[in-house]
Amino acid sequence: MMAPWDLYVIITTNLGGGRPTLELVRQALAGGATAIQLREKDLPARELVELGREIRQLTHAAGATFIVNDRLDVALAVEADGVHIGQEDLPARVARELLGPGKILGVSTGTVLEARQAVADGADYLGVGSIYATKSKEDAGEPIGLAGLKAIRAAVTIPLVAIGGINSSNAADVIAAGADGVAVVSAVIGAPDIAAAARELLAAVRRARH
Amino acid sequence: MMAPWDLYVIITTNLGGGRPTLELVRQALAGGATAIQLREKDLPARELVELGREIRQLTHAAGATFIVNDRLDVALAVEADGVHIGQEDLPARVARELLGPGKILGVSTGTVLEARQAVADGADYLGVGSIYATKSKEDAGEPIGLAGLKAIRAAVTIPLVAIGGINSSNAADVIAAGADGVAVVSAVIGAPDIAAAARELLAAVRRARH
């Protein structure tokens, strides 16, 4: 799959301005999102599976990668491409074993130590952040800045998806600092025109590589 | 495993009178619990895995069955004997596929229709209830009574674990109505002396069979 991390849009329905989950996904994909993560902390598994199955179809049709946050069982149930885990979720090594080699494992990291550990545990990509201050991710700590991203870039070779306060104005800096792509929540799904916001951000990422 | 369902104790730490999770488990096992279910709705997966690993050791040592509520991934991660799902959790058929044949699948049911469906989906036992009114299980509907239990008993042949308001005074009625065992939360883990409460309930269940 070519450059699946360019624009990684995280779907958390209650940050989507009252629009239904699948509408957020459709619009993000219409704007060129290369990966979609379903990140719902308050939905029962049954509902996650129902949404996940629909998102699986939409992402297949768009050629986008589909990742489920935290619930590895749901990821397997809906045949997502993989699971993304934070430092409070399943231990990465356990997730790797349960997933098998055919699925993608992403791990949230904020330090070089965590990044190295995640790689040792079998991560396929890292979510790195928060780069900038943000309100989207309630469990985000102090921003690590571009310096923190560069340090992780120097320490590991797997793809890095930068997260936290990224928008079309600063995306180029993040790519220049070594990110393979950017992950966003509100910057895309909170925008009045989701597809346009995605398109603008994706363009900024791709321009930054040239 | 002989009669693992006689006394099925559900562990939800905040119903345990401020005592630590593992203390609740130890005392329940000391009192003869034949199965332990870890049912925590608000803990991150990382913590569930840590607790689950300890409970796995304690239940092995006691020869008791260990079931994880809802999180099939955690059940696999800690090598529990199986998973228990409610009507809001993973679809039973999906859970059966993800678990494989070697693990136990339990499904909460309150009607003959749900019970038949759960069996068709691959359940190994059913949680049946609520039998009586209870405050432990916030999502429990109207009690189905002994009549509801009998109707399910007549409809399916797999083991039935009755749940909801069961104590040592009414356990005999529940067994007489066709339950293979009883599941309890507060009646055991909310008791001042957990082991004594478990012992008394287990004795009531076993007497009812003779």
Ligand code: NI
């Ligand atoms: Ni949950």
